[in-house]
């Protein structure tokens with residue numbers, strides 16, 4: 001395994017295991033296969049409602065001595081319904097209880113925008129399916145609640161997800177504990193060059209979600225009532241350039257996509273429920289894309305109009321004052 005060194009000195013494995021849209025038995029089987037294959041970086045979120053299943057598998061592995069806690073890198077995220085300084089501890093404690101862990105290695109703010117808290121509803125919406133946003137979200141104050149989790153030992157590092165450069169800068173300027181990582185959408189057609197360079201200059205590691213172009217995201221968001229019409233239809237796994245480079249290296253298209261991102265110094269967290277694909281996605285550290293491959297893959301970047309996770313995937317999110325994607329990067 002290769003690692004990205006975080007600003008707190010911890011090492012984040014460059015290939016991690018994504019778990020969005022995976023629950024219960026399927027996820028338990030997949031995570032077993034992932035740990036067996038050698039994954040040690042696991043990405044989840046309170047919002048995914050799957051931390052308990054992950055906790056059961058991790059507990060089995062830890063109790064049987066098949067893995068040491070210090071070799072795991074577990075990431076989870078504060079839900080948007082917990083976006084007030086005094087609520088951070090409650091939600092992190094809930095995640096830790098479900099994960100059966102005493103700390104996470106990285107705790108992220110899941111989105112830049114906050115929501116109203118309505119009982120146990122993880123993503124509260126009104127009767128028309130519109131998100132119940134909390135327009136008073138204050139990142140600087142919220143971040144202090146995140147810092148307290150590091151000081152209390154519940155999170156080794158804290159970071160951001162889906163924030164733009166202006167929002168990141170504002171936190172960096174006021175932080176006692178700097179954000180160690182930005183988790184953000186990065187894939188072949190949306191390579192996020194400016195944002196990645198911005199983070200690297202601030203010693204913030206970048207982790208790419210949707211690194212395969214998230215083939216099932218449209219289905220997932222339509223089933224949640226989101227407006228998916230404006231999401232670009234993409235299929236990077238069948239892009240002719242990717243297929244050509246895959247044949248050249250005797251690798252699969254997925255391995256070429258993941259390798260391209262990893263070779264840029266960015267971590268990837270592909271999700272799969274299939275044992276063969278789980279193994280395949282980890283085998284990206286044993287080959288090198290040459291200059292010609294990299295040039296061709298770099299040239300396929302089509303910029304922010306190819307952002308997949310944007311606008312109205314959840315109805316109303318773009319009306320929040322901290323909606324992150326109205327600015328260049």
Ligand SMILES: NC(=O)c1ccc[n+]([C@@H]2O[C@H](COP(=O)([O-])OP(=O)(O)OC[C@H]3O[C@@H](n4cnc5c(N)ncnc54)[C@H](OP(=O)(O)O)[C@@H]3O)[C@@H](O)[C@H]2O)c1
Pocket residue numbers: 017018019020021043044110161162183184208209210211212213214215216217237254255269270271272273274277278280281309
């Ligand atoms: N911070 C955020 O807001 C955010 C947003 C989205 C995602 N994430 C995180 O990032 C992870 C990855 O993103 P994602 O799940 O959206 O997208 P992804 O990893 O790009 O794509 C996952 C999809 O690709 C398929 N797949 C996996 N390996 C494959 C392979 N080798 N060949 C062909 N198809 C393959 C999977 O199907 P099978 O399962 O059938 O293999 C699944 O449908 C998530 O699981 C989650 O942990 C974070």
